[in-house]
Amino acid sequence: MKKVLGIAVMGSMLLLAGCNGNKEAKEPKEKVEQSTEQTEEMKTYREVHEKYDVKMNKEINKALQLFEVAKEKGGKEITNAKYKEDVQTVTTGMLEDIDHMRKEIRVPKSKEQEHEVYVGFLNESEQAMKKLQKLAKEEDSSLIRDIEINFATASTYYKRFQAETKK
Incomplete structure (x- = not known):
């Protein structure tokens, strides 16, 4: 048993x-x-960033140069047709890239917090580009201070994004 x-x-x-x-x-x-x-997901996320980051950085640098010209020379340069054309080209390209980036990116769960910071960068950059377009179109130099704030805030967001990426 x-x-x-x-x-x-x-x-x-x-x-x-x-x-x-x-x-x-x-x-x-x-x-x-x-x-x-x-x-x-991570591979796709990185590919989208690689695709647009270099191009967007070049466009932002060009926009900053155009902004500095407007800031330093003021009304004379803003009325220049070549300046208006350059601003239109750069801002249109940047706004299109921001729009494409928002449509194409798929954020993995592990990168959601990092992406929130990047969205802040995109929003501030978009505002700066729209105001730069308005500055060139309407020749309204009162927008210079607003544009400067948007670029500074976008820069801060981008630095925070890079710091989050390294973590």
Whole structure:
């Protein structure tokens, strides 16, 4: 009787161990699938940033140069047709890139906080570009201070974004 009971207990323990073993085997597969999905999301996220970051940095630098010209020379330069054309070209390109970036980017859960900072950069850059366009179009030099604030805030957001990226 004791042998039968012992065998039954051992059999049930092996059966339970076997059941737990299968569950554990399934979980790593799910984790591997999740990590593969996260890797794909991260790859896509980085690709979108790489695609637009260099181009947007060049456009922002050009816009800053145009802004500095307006700030230093004031009314004379703002009325210049070449200046207006340059501003229109740069701001249109930048606004299109911001729009494309917003449409194309898919943010992984692990990068949501970092992306919020980047969205702040995009918003401030967009405001600066729109005001720079308005400055050139309407020749309204009162916008210079607003544009300066938007560029400074965008710069702060971008520096915070870079710091978050390095974490």
